[in-house]
Amino acid sequence: MNRKQRAKERREKRREDISLLRTIPYSDHERWWTSDTVAVVTGANRGIGFEIAHQLAFHGLTVILTSRVTGVGEEAAKVLQEGGLSVVFHQLDIVDPSSIEAFSKWIKETYGGIDIVVNNAGVNFNAGSDNSVEFAEKVIATNYYGTKNMIKAMIPLMRPSDSGARIVNVSSRLGRLNGRRNRIGNIDLRKKLEDDESLSEELIDQTMNTFLEQVKDGSWKEGGWPQVFTDYSLSKLAVNAYTRLMWRTLSERPEGHKIYVTCCCPGWVKTAMTGWAGHTNPEEGADTAVWLALLPGPSISGKFFAERREINF
Template identity: 70%
Template structure:
C-alpha cells in the first residue's frame, strides 16, 4: 500500500516538474545539470516549488520540509514516506514526451528563460547572431506555440512569463533603435504583427552578414542579445493581444520581465544582484492574483516601459 502511494506521489512530482521547469526544452543542452549557468531559473524553480508544495499541503496533505530538517528538496506525506525532488548536484533526468491534457491537468505556468550571447561590442558574426536569435527569440516563440494547447484551464488563468532585458527596450537610454519608423511600428498595436517582428530580425541578420549593421541604427551594446530581447518583448505584446479573446476559465496572461544585472555566468559574475534577487520579480509576476495584467514589462516588482 505504501509503495503504491509513493508511486502516486512520484507521479504528482513529475507533473509539478513539468510546470516548474518549462520542460527545460528552451535551454541549450537540455540534459545538462542546471547549475550556475542557469542560476536565475534555478532560483525561480526553487521559489515556485515552495509555493506549489505549500499549496498541495493545504489541499491534499503534502508539506515542505516537515520532519526532515526543513529540507525544501523533500516532500513528506502523512504516511511518513519521503520523496526526494532534485538536489543541487544531481543531473536532470531525460525528458519525457509532452503529455496530452487528457492524461494530466495541464501546464499552469510557463517560464521562458532562453538567453545566450557571444558579442559585447562592435565585433559580430553571422554565425553568432543566428545562434542568439534562434535560441532567444525563435526558441521562445516555438515553446509558447507548443505549450499553449496544453495549458491548464483555470478561473485564475494560466501564466506565461518571458525572461527579457532592458537592453531590448525600443527607446532604451543606451540601446535605442535608430530607425524611428520601426520604433513607432513596434510600439503601435495596429502595426505590430509576427511578420513585422520576424522581418526586423531577418533584416538585422542580413545586415550582420553583409557587414552593414553598425551603420543602420541597431543597438551597439550586446547587439545580438539586445535585438533578440527586443523581438521577445514585441512578441509578448502581440501574444497578449491574440490571447485576449479567450473565454473565462481559459485565459492566458503573458508578460515579460527583466531580472536585472545579476551575478551569473552571462554577466561574468560582475552583476550587482544575487540570483535570488533576480528571480524575485519573476515569481511575483507569475503568482499575481486573478485578473492579472497581461502584455506588460516588469522589473523590481513594478511595470516599466517597452
C-alpha cells in the first residue's frame, strides 16, 4: 500500500469516527453537561467555527455563535436553529476591546456566565507558497492578541462547577516551537519560550513586537523566524505559548472553580482561509476542538492536540 492509499484510509477512518460521534450519544458517566451548559464559539459564521458550533449544539449544549459581521452571523445561527439546535447569535469582533466588553456584559446579563469558550476566530492572508508579511500586524492582532483578550474577558464569566470550565484555543502545528521545519531559528529565544520558568506574557508579547518591528524595517527575513506562513505561524506560536502560560496560572484554582485550557490543530481544512485547498473537511477539522470541549476530567489541560492525539508544543 502506497503513501496516498494509507492517507486516504486514514481520512476515511476519521470520517467514520466523526459519523459515530454524531450518532452515538455520550454515556451518562461521560456526559457532564446539560442543555443549560453555555458554550461560546468565536468566528463561527463559517468553516471550522460553524462546524464546532454545530457539533456542540448537536450534543445538547446551548451555543453562542459569534461573528464579526452581524448579517452573516445571524444567517449562520438561523441555519442551525432551523435544525432544532439551541444556538444564539451575538456580534463579536475580538480585535475591538469595546466589542469584547459589550459581549461580556451581555453574557452576564443574559446567562450569568459561561462554561466553555472555543477561541476559533483568526485570519491568514497567504495561500499556497505565498509568504507575504504585508498584513502581519493584523494577523498578530487577531490571532494572538484577540484570542488573549478574549481569554482574559471570559475567565471571570466562567461558572464554578465540579466538572470545571473549558477554554479551547484553535491553533496550528505551524506554531510549534520545535517543529522540524517551521520553527524559530533563535535558539536562545526558543529555549526561553519552551521553559515554563521563563515563559511569561511579557516574553510572548515582546517576541511578537520584535517580529513586527523587523517587518517594519524590512529585516524580518534575517530574524530567524519561521520560513512558511511566517506571520500566521508566529501568531499561533504565541497562542500555544499563552495556552501553556494560562494552564500554569489556572491550575492553581481551587476545586469547584477549575478552568481547563487546551489548544489544538484542526489540520489543513477546506475552508475560505485555505482557499479551499485543504485535505480535510470542516466536520473533521472541528472534531478535536469539540472533543476537548466535552472530554471529562483535567488530564487534557495545558496540552496541544491534533486528531485527538497529544503532540509536542
